Amino acid sequence: GDSVTQMEGPVTLSEEAFLTINCTYTATGYPSLFWYVQYPGEGLQLLLKATKADDKGSNKGFEATYRKETTSFHLEKGSVQVSDSAVYFCALSDRGGGNKLTFGTGTQLKVEL
Amino acid sequence: GAVVSQHPSRVICKSGTSVKIECRSLDFQATTMFWYRQFPKQSLMLMATSNEGSKATYEQGVEKDKFLINHASLTLSTLTVTSAHPEDSSFYICSARKDRVPYEQYFGPGTRLTVT
Numbered sequence: 001g002d003s004v005t006q007m008e009g010p011v012t013l014s015e016e017a018f019l020t021i022n023c024t025y026t027a028t029g030y031p032s033l034f035w036y037v038q039y040p041g042e043g044l045q046l047l048l049k050a051t052k053a054d055d056k057g058s059n060k061g062f063e064a065t066y067r068k069e070t071t072s073f074h075l076e077k078g079s080v081q082v083s084d085s086a087v088y089f090c091a092l093s094d095r096g097g098g099n100k101l102t103f104g105t106g107t108q109l110k111v112e113l
Numbered sequence: 114g115a116v117v118s119q120h121p122s123r124v125i126c127k128s129g130t131s132v133k134i135e136c137r138s139l140d141f142q143a144t145t146m147f148w149y150r151q152f153p154k155q156s157l158m159l160m161a162t163s164n165e166g167s168k169a170t171y172e173q174g175v176e177k178d179k180f181l182i183n184h185a186s187l188t189l190s191t192l193t194v195t196s197a198h199p200e201d202s203s204f205y206i207c208s209a210r211k212d213r214v215p216y217e218q219y220f221g222p223g224t225r226l227t228v229t
Binding site for chain 1 (some may be wrong): 117119147154155156157159162204206208217219220221222223
């Protein structure tokens with residue numbers, strides 16, 4: 001079945017540091033890929049998505065590129081802020097997010113001053 | 114916007130009792146809603162897909178008689194944990210899928226269930 005593997009956390013960075021959170025997937029067909037963010041005490045929010053190979057999703061300074069050849073969708077941000085501290089989930093769906101989502105285990109990010 | 118609410122946000126119940134959790138889409142219609150369970154430091158696991166006006170579809174290994182799902186309207190789905198036991202203690206999250214392209218899912222804030 002489908003699966004998502006993402007790097008374990010927690011990840012602790014200083015403000016303005018570069019962020020990479022790795023995510024690889026296994027799926028049949030051509031899934032859509034997502035990054036969700038969960039701030040403390042809140043529900044999941046869609047951060048960005050990509051629906052086909054070589055698409056780049058971006059939002060709030062975060063980026064991720066759908067790499068079919070490496071089955072990866074790594075999350076990056078050039079300069080993190082304290083407000084980026086949250087748990088980040090990589091996920092895939094077989095139909096644009098409308099069908100059920102398969103999540104990775106989540107990566108906790110803590111950004112310090 | 115697309116807001117999904119859950120009620121209650123936290124609930125503590127005694128072993129053997131039943132607990133109902135509500136999931137509402139506040140500003141859009143959702144024929145389909147999903148129920149997830151999240152264990153500490155672990156991923157979200159899909160429990161079931163809830164469809165308005167029809168029976169829910171449960172994932173393998175999820176007891177449908179224990180986790181009763183009712184999707185009575187286009188904006189409300191409920192999850193009832195029957196005869197709760199301490200091992201049912203968890204964080205339950207719902208999501209609602211918009212009924213139009215691109216059929217995106219929006220998540221509720223979750224419900225923390227503790228069974229004593």
